[in-house]
Amino acid sequence: MVPYDLYRLLQCPTCGSRDLIVTDGGVACAACSADYPRHDGYIDFMPRGLAFDYVSKYVSEEEELAHELDYRDLAPPLLAAGVRNRTLRRLLDLRPTDIVLDSGCGNAKFAAWNADRVHLMVGVDPATLFADDAVKTVALIQGDARRLPFADCTFDKAFSIDVLEHFPRDVIDAYLAETARVLRPGGRFLVFSNTREPSRLQPLVDASRWLGRQFVRAGVYDFEREARRKSDHVKALATWEDVLDAVQRAGLRPVRVVFWNSVFTSFVEHVLMKLGEAFVGRGRKKGANHAGEASSDLAAPVGEGTAREIRARRRMRAHLQRRGLVYYALLAVTLLMELDLWLFGRLRSGSYFVVVEKPGRAERKER
Numbered sequence: 260m261v262p263y264d265l266y267r268l269l270q271c272p273t274c275g276s277r278d279l280i281v282t283d284g285g286v287a288c289a290a291c292s293a294d295y296p297r298h299d300g301y302i303d304f305m306p307r308g309l310a311f312d313y314v315s316k317y318v319s320e321e322e323e324l325a326h327e328l329d330y331r332d333l334a335p336p337l338l339a340a341g342v343r344n345r346t347l348r349r350l351l352d353l354r355p356t357d358i359v360l361d362s363g364c365g366n367a368k369f370a371a372w373n374a375d376r377v378h379l380m381v382g383v384d385p386a387t388l389f390a391d392d393a394v395k396t397v398a399l400i401q402g403d404a405r406r407l408p409f410a411d412c413t414f415d416k417a418f419s420i421d422v423l424e425h426f427p428r429d430v431i432d433a434y435l436a437e438t439a440r441v442l443r444p445g446g447r448f449l450v451f452s453n454t455r456e457p458s459r460l461q462p463l464v465d466a467s468r469w470l471g472r473q474f475v476r477a478g479v480y481d482f483e484r485e486a487r488r489k490s491d492h493v494k495a496l497a498t499w500e501d502v503l504d505a506v507q508r509a510g511l512r513p514v515r516v517v518f519w520n521s522v523f524t525s526f527v528e529h530v531l532m533k534l535g536e537a538f539v540g541r542g543r544k545k546g547a548n549h550a551g552e553a554s555s556d557l558a559a560p561v562g563e564g565t566a567r568e569i570r571a572r573r574r575m576r577a578h579l580q581r582r583g584l585v586y587y588a589l590l591a592v593t594l595l596m597e598l599d600l601w602l603f604g605r606l607r608s609g610s611y612f613v614v615v616e617k618p619g620r621a622e623r624k625e626r
């Protein structure tokens with residue numbers, strides 16, 4: 260959506276002017292005369308006349324990935340996404356007056372899940388593969404995180420989920436500096452990403468992986484879709500020191516960190532859920548005419564593993580909307596995964612949630 264409140268925050272991403280004119284078709288800059296057209300549910304605010312070296316895979320292969328990412332329908336926040344979302348809420352303390360930025364929002368699921376908790380939720384991504392629910396509830400911008408179309412000190416909070424690991428170092432620096440610019444003094448920014456650091460509990464993680472491989476070998480399931488999804492991870496911030504160095508260089512102060520050693524999580528992801536998926540997504544005999552499961556949707560050339568997973572997800576979603584037994588079973592599994600954070604959150608590992616703060620006098624009193 261493009262709410263009225265969004266217009267007050269904007270500045271031209273090309274020349275930095277705040278002298279913008281709302282037109283019938285979108286927004287125009289009075290200073291550099293760039294045009295930013297409004298599309299169905301979002302405004303195209305990509306900086307004009309600038310060519311960046313780095314373009315995310317999600318942008319360059321947008322069409323191809325659109326099908327595979329299965330981005331349009333949102334399930335409730337469960338499993339790994341559920342843990343991220345619960346931790347986001349816990350660490351960022353969203354308030355009804357907050358103006359919040361999700362930079363690199365992807366399909367904007369985290370923004371959509373939290374939009375009703377804040378005054379204004381804004382999602383920015385260069386690719387426009389937005390979920391239908393996000394289009395309804397989130398102020399969406401097609402934009403580049405290195406040149407955000409917002410005035411300085413606009414946002415109370417910001418978050419970045421599964422973004423940094425995709426960027427080379429210079430892009431990370433530009434991304435963090437730009438986020439710091441649009442955050443108000445005292446504003447907080449939550450980052451979830453991962454370094455290359457192994458967990459000290461790695462043997463336990465490896466045990467689940469080993470078990471998962473046995474099922475792959477037996478042909479019960481595969482990890483085809485996961486492999487695609489992680490294929491452009493650069494992890495330029497290789498260690499936790501690199502992360503601290505990067506945020507501090509952007510003028511941000513770390514205030515809280517929770518590591519995610521995926522002991523329970525990897526058992527759930529490599530064994531428990533894949534078995535469930537193989538069961539729910541098997542064949543097409545049963546339930547092939549479930550709502551929203553037109554078989555032509557899967558006509559694009561994806562592997563059987565991917566097709567099975569998408570099929571399983573769609574069938575699950577139909578169940579989840581009803582908040583029945585399946586929903587509560589998956590919520591229980593989500594809480595089992597979250598146990599990793601409660602038990603091992605202080606034990607350094609590759610995956611981390613870090614909350615950083617933009618220093619300044621306008622700090623609000625803590626509870």
Ligand SMILES: [Zn+2]
Nearest residue numbers: 271274288291
């Ligand atoms: Zn301009």
